[in-house]
Amino acid sequence: MxxxxxxxxxxxxxxxxxxxxxxxxxxxxxxxxxxxxxxxSTVTSDGRGTAVWSQTLSSESFRAALWRTISIAVFSTAGCLVLGTFLAIVLAFVPFPGSALVGRLIDTILTMPSFLITLAFTFLYGTAGALNALVTDITGHRTPLLDFLSTPLGVILAEITFFTPFVVRPLLAGFAQLPREQLDVAASLGASPWRVLRQVVLPEAWPALAAGGSLVLLLTLNEFGIVLFTGAKGVTTLPALIYTHGIVTFDLPGAAVLASVQVLLSLSLYIGYRLVFARFTDRTGKES
The missing domain is CATH 1.20.5 (Single alpha-helices involved in coiled-coils or other helix-helix interfaces)
Known part of the structure; x- marks a missing residue:
């Protein structure tokens, strides 16, 4: 041709x-x-043809791990949203000496692996950490005062510390696009700082807040390093259970079933986020 x-x-x-x-x-x-x-995951677990899916999903360990994974992810995300929003508002609207340095430190956390935060928590708050050693020197008590690191609370606090910058950074970008004239007009009309924040700043920051919160929820749902390095007793999440089945007991079909559930959870969360974000964007466009 x-x-x-x-x-x-x-x-x-x-x-x-x-x-x-x-x-x-x-x-x-x-x-x-x-x-x-x-x-x-479709491989049978024995010669009688017992389905691995039904055997794995009906186990008590799976139900406990699923609940633990979701609860830790939800509480960690909520903590990141609260702390991240506060930090972003302070950095964007409350000038103070060293604010640029704080922003750089937040960016630095984004480049670190999660287990380094856990190690830092161990050195600070562990039973043999710096704070417990200080309390022992002051009070003379040999029993550690702080003993939360190996509990679900310790995992949640470590995840909040590590993942909060993923909320701060999108919010700072959203606040940077907010017209300063709009804030000045609201203040000149007698609006209090809290009212300006609630009625002017936060409505404009919802897309960035939703993006950061959804990303944190997705990351905490799949987090494994923090759970592993805290050595939290009884805190078995789905990623930790997948590791146990696949590496420790070498139950590859069971690990494949759990990994499939993990993938379905992540994809469902991502699709839901995209639908909500698209609807919010369409509504914002119509209102403007």
Whole structure:
């Protein structure tokens, strides 16, 4: 085929050819492992053909791990939203010496692996940590005063410490786009700082807050390093249970079932976030 028709056909095929390499990369890196895990989860656990799915999902360990995973993720996300919103408001609207340094420190936390935060917690709040040693020197009591690190509370506090910057950074970007004239007009009309914050600042920051909160919820739902390094007794989340089945007991079909549930939870959360965010964006666009 030659002439204009041939040139038009080659032009139509060019985008398809350019899309093939990234498509192959996605298939190899993302799709194939998920398909392989799903295929492994269909293997029977014994010669009688007992389904691994029913055996794994009906176990008490799975139900406890699922509840623990969701509860830790929800409480950690709530703490990150409260603390992150407070820090972002202070950094954006309350100038103080060293605010730029604090912002840089927050960015630095984003570059660190999660287990470093856990190690820092151990050195500070562990039974042999600095604070307990100080209390022992002052009071003379040998029993550690702080003993929460190996509990669900310790995991939640460590996750709040590590994941709060994922809320602060989007909020600071959202606050930076807020017109200062709008704040000045509201203040000139006699509005109190709390009213300006509630009626002017926060409504404009909802998309950034939703984005940061959804990201934190997704990350805490899949967090494994903090749970592992705290050594929390009785705190078994789904990622920790997957590790136990796949690495410790070498129960690959059971680990594949748990991993499939973890993937379904993450995808459901992501899809729900996209639907809510799209609806919020459409409503905001119509109101403006």
């Amino acid at each position: 030659s002439g204009p028709a041939g040139a038009y056909a080659r032009h139509n095929w060019r985008p398809v050819l350019w899309s093939m390499p990234p498509l192959l990369v996605v298939l190899v890196i993302a799709v194939y492992p998920i398909v392989r895990v799903l295929a492994e």
